[in-house]
Amino acid sequence: MCVSHTNGMKTAISMPNRLFRQVEEYTRRVKKSRSRLLSEAMQEYLYRHSPNEVTEAMNRVCGEMSEPLDPFLQEAGRRRLKTSSW
Numbered sequence: 001m002c003v004s005h006t007n008g009m010k011t012a013i014s015m016p017n018r019l020f021r022q023v024e025e026y027t028r029r030v031k032k033s034r035s036r037l038l039s040e041a042m043q044e045y046l047y048r049h050s051p052n053e054v055t056e057a058m059n060r061v062c063g064e065m066s067e068p069l070d071p072f073l074q075e076a077g078r079r080r081l082k083t084s085s086w
Contacts, residue, residue: 008039 015023027034047053069077 013038 023034023037027037031036
């Protein structure tokens with residue numbers, strides 16, 4: 001199977017038949033090309049597995065906020081993050 005993106009690189013990938021059928025069915029349902037779906041899936045995978053990028057994105061959003069956070073909410077957020085596993 002070949003995967004390409006507009007103005008992008010073309011590559012061949014292998015996947016189990018069952019997964020290929022699921023991809024084909026999903027692309028028909030959402031009216032997306034296979035290339036677009038697989039490209040978006042890889043972008044999401046890389047995003048999820050690049051914690052520094054997630055932190056940088058969150059920092060950018062927080063930096064764009066015009067109002068300072070309520071001190072109570074800020075402390076509650078810090079406490080929650082300490083107990084969460086990433």
